[in-house]
Amino acid sequence: MSDIPKDLKYTEEHEWVRMEGSVGVCGITDYAQEMLTDIVYVELPEVDIEIGQGEQVAVVESVKAVSDVYAPLTGTIVEINEELEDSPEMVNDDPYGEGWIFKIEIENDDELEELMDAEEYAAFIESMEEEE
């Protein structure tokens, strides 16, 4: 069973957000990294770019597959995890900690309400697995 921390918000594209004031720290979920397997490259966004909710913002490459990462919220990229350039495997090892991908200064608190909480995300994953 995937690790789904209670204090985070989730998207259907398997991104997570941890709010720190007006800044959302974002990454991909434990479920996503498990599905992708060994991550070998993360293409990070540029700092200061403005991005809309649901827009493609980063790329995660595993040994076998390439996967887009979407912005869970509208805002401006304020920081990126440059350590992933040399150690992309941190996304596998610690997806909610050292494997964070970017931080976004959010514009619209209402968008947070659209994201899933841990319980909803767990049910979402379960429904996806049943479909398989």
Added chain:
Amino acid sequence: MKHTALHSEHIRLGAKMVEFSGWEMPVLYSSIIEEHNATRERAGIFDICHMGEFIVKGPNAASLLSGLIPTDINRLEPSKAMYSCLVNERGGTVDDLFIYMRDVDDFFLVVNASRKDTDLAWMRGHAPSSGVEIVDVSDETAKIDVQGPMSPDIMKAVFPDAGSEGLRRFYSLETTLDGETVMLSMTGYTGERGYELYMPVSASVSVWNRLLDAGKPFGLVPVGLGARDTLRLEAGYSLYGHELTEEISPVEAGLGWLVNSKDSHIGRDVLTSQKERGAPREIVCLRMRDRGVPRDGYPVARDGEEIGVITSGGFSPTFKVGIALALVKRGSVGVGERLSVMMRGRPRDAEIVPRPLYAYNG
């Protein structure tokens, strides 16, 4: 979806299963990179039961085969195997396969799971009305591979015959285990010294588990389709549906060395002409200089002009960089030259390198 006889063993070993050519197969057990490295450094064991096997026998067996493949069948002798391909009239590839000569009129063929039915119809469609029997034994034949530098020690622990001198590269022998006949062959598709084993399905679980147990002290691990693909890509081996298709000739795929038969065979004129004058396209091997992983279907360009496409690409666990095979216009690039791989619309720098990236370690 079809299951191999080893399905419950894979589940027990915690494999992640995926659909592949109609079969539910393990893609990985722990991690593609770990399984890849274990095979390169120690040994890996693979369930390859999904592949197709045919027996072609009778006084006309050799002549049927020599009419279907561009490779000289006379290079075989009993117990010897060779890699070749079935070719269509246009020189395209119907399938690539291994042919084991068991006796002068008795051949054992191993074909791709996705092409088995096509191959069978193709061969039967070209067979003479008598003097040859083509039997599909895929359902009753299990195949397990043991590959890697420690594989001889592991094999000898289970099959004492594996140490015999007769079992050298591209040769096979029959032995028994618990009364079941097992064919051991020193062949494989990983770039490592290794073995492919053929046995009745009823013997497969026992053989699998005995090899796993015997291999423990040598660091043997089960390996899924994910690492099987990264291993063969590093070794520069062709994969049907990628480097080889009905539209790609073996000469274009870099397998011109298979075209050496003096016998009349399907596609002969096209292939000999391609070999002498050059084929329109060629497969080249790429190593990324920029970050990023080349994937199947990505265009490749030179000086802004698109000249071909990636046929197989991925991340190389050995070299820790993106690598690929690409089908390009012949003569457009040589070893040491640069190409751009278009990754999601952005050009990334790659270098043409000699094929294979990883030389056979036998």
